[in-house]
Amino acid sequence: MSEPVHILYFAWLRERTGTGEEALVLPSGVRTIGGLIEHLCERGPGYKAAFQAQNLVRCAVNQDFAGADTMVAPGDEVAFFPPITGG
Amino acid sequence: MRVCVQAADFDVSAETEALLARCPEVGAVASFLGVVRSTRDRPIEALTLEHYPGMTERALARIAAEAKSRFSLLGCTIIHRHGRLHPGARIVLVLTAAAHRQPALDATGFLIDWLKTSAPFWKKEHFLNGGATWVDARAEDDHAAASW
Numbered sequence: 001m002s003e004p005v006h007i008l009y010f011a012w013l014r015e016r017t018g019t020g021e022e023a024l025v026l027p028s029g030v031r032t033i034g035g036l037i038e039h040l041c042e043r044g045p046g047y048k049a050a051f052q053a054q055n056l057v058r059c060a061v062n063q064d065f066a067g068a069d070t071m072v073a074p075g076d077e078v079a080f081f082p083p084i085t086g087g
Numbered sequence: 088m089r090v091c092v093q094a095a096d097f098d099v100s101a102e103t104e105a106l107l108a109r110c111p112e113v114g115a116v117a118s119f120l121g122v123v124r125s126t127r128d129r130p131i132e133a134l135t136l137e138h139y140p141g142m143t144e145r146a147l148a149r150i151a152a153e154a155k156s157r158f159s160l161l162g163c164t165i166i167h168r169h170g171r172l173h174p175g176a177r178i179v180l181v182l183t184a185a186a187h188r189q190p191a192l193d194a195t196g197f198l199i200d201w202l203k204t205s206a207p208f209w210k211k212e213h214f215l216n217g218g219a220t221w222v223d224a225r226a227e228d229d230h231a232a233a234s235w
Contacts, residue, residue, distance in 0.1 A: 011137055011209035012221050063142040083224030086208025087121055
C-alpha cells in the first residue's frame with residue numbers, strides 16, 4: 001500500500017469535518033487538490049458542509065499555498081483552511 | 088531577525104532593547120502593536136487565535152526576509168500570539184530597525200499588511216452575550232497587501 005497523505009483542517013473546516021488531522025491513502029485517480037476535495041466530499045455530510053463554499057476554502061501543500069490544480073503525492077502534508085484573518 | 092509564535096504575552100520595551108542591542112548602526116525603530124478589540128455594539132468576552140504550526144513560522148520568516156531586502160532593514164522582530172485572548176490583550180508586535188525613519192516606517196506597514204494575508208492565523212470571536220463566530224477575511228486587507 002502506498003504512503004498516505006497527511007491532511008490538516010483549521011478553523012471552521014476543522015469544526016465542520018469534525019477532525020483536525022487524518023491520514024488518507026490517495027485513491028487511484030486522485031492526483032490534484034481539486035480531485036482530493038471531490039473525494040473528501042463523498043465521505044459524509046460534515047465534509048460536504050466544509051467544502052461547500054469552495055471559494056472560501058484555501059489550501060497548502062507541504063506548507064506552501066496551493067490551488068485546485070496543485071499536484072498531490074503520497075507523503076505530502078495537505079492543509080485546508082479559511083481565508084487568513086491574523087494580525 | 089527574530090520571529091516568534093507564542094501563547095505567552097510579550098514585553099514591548101524588552102523587545103525594543105533587544106532589537107537595538109542587535110543593530111549597532113540603527114538610527115530609527117518603528118513599531119506596530121495589534122490589540123484585541125471589542126465594540127460597544129457587540130462586546131466580546133474573548134478572541135481565540137488558531138494557527139498552522141510550522142507554516143506560520145515559515146511564512147513570517149519569509150515576509151521578514153522580504154522586508155529586510157526591500158527596505159534595507161538592519162533588523163526586525165515579529166511576535167504573534169495564539170490561543171484565547173481577552174479585550175485589550177496584545178496580539179502582535181512588529182518592530183523594524185533601519186538607519187533612517189522612512190524605511191523603518193514603510194517596512195512596518197509592509198510587514199503588518201503582508202502578515203494579515205500570508206501568515207496562517209484565524210480569529211474566532213466569543214461574544215459576551217453568548218455565541219461565537221469566525222472572523223471573515225476582509226477584501227481591504229488583500230488590497231492593502233497588494234499595494235506594496
